[in-house]
Amino acid sequence: MTDETLSALALSVRVAVLATLANAFVGIPLAYVLARRRFRGRALLDLLVTLPLVLPPTVTGYYLIVLLGRRGWLGAPVYAATGWSIAFTWYAAVVAATVMALPLLVRTARAAIESVDRDLEKAAWTLGRSEWRTALEVTLPLARNGILAGLVLAFARALGEFGATLMLAGNIPGRTTTVPLAIYTAVQTGEETMALALVAILTVLSCLVLVVAGRLGARAA
């Protein structure tokens, strides 16, 4: 394997792992709140989180540029203050993968949390547990398999992310070129063997992920 192939693989795994971690920190609380709390703006939050699932990835990427790019709402002040921008760095690939994977985790985890019998939570409250401790000791452990299945799906989505990553992180060999981008480049430049090898690797990984997620899902049901 060439250095470029290896670096694309290493970057993809690093991006997918970090994006999955970010998903766990943001997505699980989000899923809990959407499943259990009633508040103003809940429908809007739900819509925002779910949107990347149905929008073309390039559109999501475009919004990310508008938000985080050098002239973006958040990106401009950061660039003005530090001279640094997240655009076209590998961090941008993590952000793009996180946003694209979030709806998969949130939807799966939310369904799992909603399926936990509310009487169990009420029982915990009457036995002295705060809502926060009840979530940690009762709700989330009982929704565990659904949440894990959601994380596995999020990992797979992050590993295969193409469109939004290309928009925000670009396709800089050795720096922001993940496996899906490397496959695109290889096909464009006629490097059939490399394309085939990377395609095979992604296919096998995705199959594995589906099997694992399926088993977790079956245990959750």
Add this chain to the structure above:
Amino acid sequence: MSARLEVRLVKRLPGFTLDAQWSADGGVAALFGPSGAGKTLTLSCMAGLLRPDAGRIVVDGRVLFDAAAGVDVPPQARRVGYVFQGYALFPHRTVAENVGFGLRDRPRAERERRVAEVVTRLGLGGFERRHPSELSGGQRQRVALGRALAIDPALLLLDEPLSALDAPLRAALRNDLRAILSEWGTAAVVVTHDFSEAYRLGDRIVVYDHGRVVQSAPRAELLWQPASEAVARIMDIPNVLHGTVVKATPDRIQLRWRGQLLEAVNSPTRSYLPPPESPLAFFIRPEYVRLIRKDRGPADPGHHMNLMTGTVVADEDFGTTWTLRIRLDHPGPPAQGDYDLQVEVPHLVYEILEIDRDRHWEFSIHRGSIHVLPA
């Protein structure tokens, strides 16, 4: 008021309003009524799981909720044990962990001692390490009871505690539950839609209908003196009938019904005195109607009161008793569809009198067995 339990609640929900008030002196209060009457809603409010719009809840002098004074103790601090319908045991925790769940703040040694004590007292010894899925229905019920009792609650709430069980088990566990409740002596509120369950478990029965309390009374009083026709119907009492008052005195009420002049005992505690010619609801317990044996000579009006004659138009075998539907000889439409009275006789009586063959009977009802229902 020195009652141990005072409940006054108003809760408005879309399409339903709970407006209930009752009190009880310790022991077990059974909330009884059809489903959807607001019984479980009352429990939720008492446990602090649902906030009433108005009212006051006091347990042993401790105010748990008082809308006017702005008091609303959170469920975590109420010390109210709740046994949920279906028990709501934590499936990922063992029996011992379930029972000890509410004791987290206590020192470890004390917690273990308390769990061991509760497990032993409820006959769950040897099951400590099992998970709820590995228990029978009756054992689950006891774990749920143990979990609620372990925190030494000021009040125990039980929502349809027997409805998750099969019928044969239900009868046996009803007695177990009664024994456990009286042994622990904790004031308790039991919700049920089954009158025999309410009667067996409750010292006091609070009858709910459409979000209101229609009667609250010691169980024996309720059985013999339902406060109104509505209560009698909720209790599913047979033979609730409508007559006309002839004369009412504090001891007796004379009434006209289906061409008969009936005499009933007036309730000694409430001596209801409706004016003559006013409509009056009453009920006759089917097991208190006496068929007059034909082989012992004619009925004696001095001994047999409220004499009538009629024909058995239908009968049903309930194993130990027969239920007969009798249509009076008096012309005109029968009081209850195609019959006037439902009568219950033991199997032995049915066989001796050969009721399957002989359908026309004279019968009498003692005045004490005709119960007047105030309007």
